[in-house]
Each structure stands twice: as structure tokens, then as C-alpha cells.
Amino acid sequence: MRVYLDNAATTPLDKEVFDAMAPFMLEHFGNPSSIHSHGREVRAAIEKARRTVATLLNTSPAEVFFTSGGTEADNAAILCTCRTLGIRHAITTQLEHHAVLHTMELLEKQDGVQVSYLRHDERGNLDLAHLEELLSSQPQTLVSIMHANNEIGNLNNIEAIGALCKKYNAIFHSDTVQTMGHYKHDLQQLGANFIVGSAHKFHGPKGVGFLYCDANVKIQPLIQGGAQERNMRGGTENVYGIIGLAKALEIAYRDMEEHTRYIQGLKDRMIYQLKEQLEDVHFNGMSATADKSLYTVLNVSLPASDINEMLLFSLDINKISASGGSACSSGANTGSHVLRALDVDPTRGSVRFSFSKYNTPEEIDFAAETLAKLYKKVSA
Known part of the structure; x- marks a missing residue:
């Protein structure tokens, strides 16, 4: 054994997901940016996948952007928010994934952003009173706190965190990689400006994820290039990865x-x-x-x-x-x-x-x- x-x-790839992806590996091979029929049929499949993700998360397809995974999505949310909006203060925790912690360190070194770390107890429970204290002193802030810890499993109350961020006019990004596909996320209720997903954490393919970006927060793209993803991410789309992500999330919500x-x-x-x-x-x-x-x-x-x-x-x-x-x-x-x-x-x-x-x-x-x-x- x-x-x-x-x-x-x-996670292992679900057979239903593979079956959904296979035609886009072997038959529907067009570039989705091409205007001919081969490209158009693939573009339509990507947009259908985007609608599927948006519907499951109770948001608009215009707020869903496909990425190479959770790390890119976290980087884009943090770096582009601070640089586009000129944010000079960020709040996070010492328990975050390195996709967040290393990005915060980069902002400190290259952009002079002040980073504050939230207090927690010996079991990793976060001190939300400390969060409110930090927000009240510097309200124009980016807050980046994960929904659940990938190592110790702690669930954070991101609804309460989102409410505090709204109260003090802060931008809230949550790394939801470990909970996406395992818990339901209603983005009309959550109060987050950015959340992320990575397909291979819920029986989808590796190398594809997404960023939810609140339409009220306008940021510049992380990856420059073509006009893909409505000018938010240059580069030809990972077509069969996107198809697989949407199918995997659909199955996850279904079951x-x-x-x-x-x-x-x-x-x-x-x-x-x-x-x-x-x-x-x-x-x-x-x-x-x-x-x-x-x-x-x-x-x-x-x-x-x-x-x-x-x-x-x-x-x-x-x-x-x-x-x-x-x-x-x-x-x-x-x-x-x-x-x-x-x-x-x-x-x-x-x-x-x-x-x-x-x-x-x-x-x-x-x-x-x-x-x-x-x-x-x-x-x-």
C-alpha cells in the first residue's frame, strides 16, 4: 500500500476534469486571440469557464482573471495594489504563505512600504483588536491575511477582517488557496477586494489559477504583453488549464x-x-x-x-x-x-x-x- x-x-487530478480538458489538448487548439473560427471556439470556451467560476463565487465574470496559479495571483494583488494606488502601509501576519511574505519583503526593500505584522497567540489565533488598532492609526492600508493556513490549518475569520477593512477604508486581500474548492465563497458577502484560487488544490490541473479583483479597485497588470484577460495579464492563455480549473471548481461545489x-x-x-x-x-x-x-x-x-x-x-x-x-x-x-x-x-x-x-x-x-x-x- x-x-x-x-x-x-x-491533489490528484479528477478524471472528470481530465475528460473536460482533453478536447482542448487534442482538438480545439486555436489561439483564443485569433479571429478565425479555431480561435473563436476556444475564446468562447474560456469565457464559459470564467462565467462558471464567477457564478460559483457569486460575482461578475468581469472580476475574474486567470493566472498561472495562486502565487502569481497573490503577487499581482499585493504588488499592483500598492504600486497603482500608492499605498505606503501594509498589514499581514508572520504565518502567511511565502507568496505573500516574500512579496511584502520586496515592497519594503524596493518601494519603502511599511509592513506591520499582526499579533497572534501560541496556537496561531490572530489578534483582531490589534488589527483594528493598526487600521485606526493608518487607515489607507493594504491588509493581506489568508483564509486558512496551509501548514497548521487554522481558519481565520475573514468576514470579520473584511468588515474591519471596510470600516477603515482599507484594501483587503485574502490568500484563499487552501479553502478554494473546500468552502463556499460568496463574494457579495465576504468583504474582500481580492481572493485567489489554484486549481491543483481542488483536483484540477497544475499551473493555472485565478484572481478575483473587485471592480471598484483599479490596478495595473503585473505581467505586461498582449491584451489578454482584458488587458490585465499579457500572454496566451493556458486554455486547457482554464477549462480544467472551472470543471474542478464546479465538481467541488457540487459535491x-x-x-x-x-x-x-x-x-x-x-x-x-x-x-x-x-x-x-x-x-x-x-x-x-x-x-x-x-x-x-x-x-x-x-x-x-x-x-x-x-x-x-x-x-x-x-x-x-x-x-x-x-x-x-x-x-x-x-x-x-x-x-x-x-x-x-x-x-x-x-x-x-x-x-x-x-x-x-x-x-x-x-x-x-x-x-x-x-x-x-x-x-x-
């Missing part, structure tokens, strides 16, 4: 209730099994609290052990694919910046298990038993 439990990194129950059940099973089979096991952030975390993510804190340094390698040898990161701060590119920000004990091992509709209870049992055996073998 080979078990894949790294769905927060990427969301069923899959939420099923995947939450797998996560609960993993929590129970680990508690039963391992001593001194904890869970980082809010990942074991059902109503405060992604139902797809569980970040496990394991006892101090010599095995921790090679934990992911040991799991891989035992046919389990997972991810993680030590809280250890040694080395420029090692460890997890999220776990370091939470002051997680660096002697403990940490592993992130993330689940999808394709996982089975038998796989969960196998993974928990394998992890327990690894630690028991070391302690014996």
Missing part, C-alpha cells in the same frame, strides 16, 4: 457537503488513532479543533526523538507521503517559518497530514500504525 497524505501540497463530511471523518479517525497509539502526541495550531481548522489538514507534534531529523524520509520509505517541517531555525532554508512563529519546541517532530476525497479509512489506519511503530522502534 502506497498512501498519499500530502493533499495540501497538491462539497458530501466530501466535507467524509474528509472530516478521515481526519477525526487519524486524531483518534494517533492518540491511542502514541504517547505525548499533540497537534500544532488549531489543526485538531474541527470548527477552527481546515478539515483537510492535521499538523502533528511528535515526541522528542532521534528519528525526527529523518521523519519524512522514514515515512516515505514506509510508503507514506506527507510533509512537514521542524521548528528548528538552523539553516537559511530549513524548517517551518510558521512553527517557528508559534515557538513550537524544536526538539519535537512535526508532520502535516492532509487528506482528500480519494483517501480511505484503511490508509489512515496504515499511516497511524506506521508512525506509531517508528517511534516505538526507536524507544525500544
